[in-house]
Amino acid sequence: MKDGQAELIDSADVRELRQPGVDEILIPSERAFREREQRRREGIVVERKVYDAIARL
Secondary structure, three states: OOOOHHHHHHHOOOHHOOOOOOOOOOOOOOHHHHHHHHHHOOOOOHHHHHHHHHHOO
C-alpha cells in the first residue's frame, strides 16, 4: 500500500510536461520527504562539539 505522498507523486500528470534538460519536476514538500527518509536510513551528521555538549547533559 502506498502512502498519500507517493500516490500524489504518481498521479501528478505535470511530470509528463517536463522540458528538455529538466531532470525532474518536484511537487511541494517532495524534497523534504526524500531527505527525511534518507536521514531515517542513514542518520544525520552531528558535529563533534555538539555531540560532546549533548553527551554531557
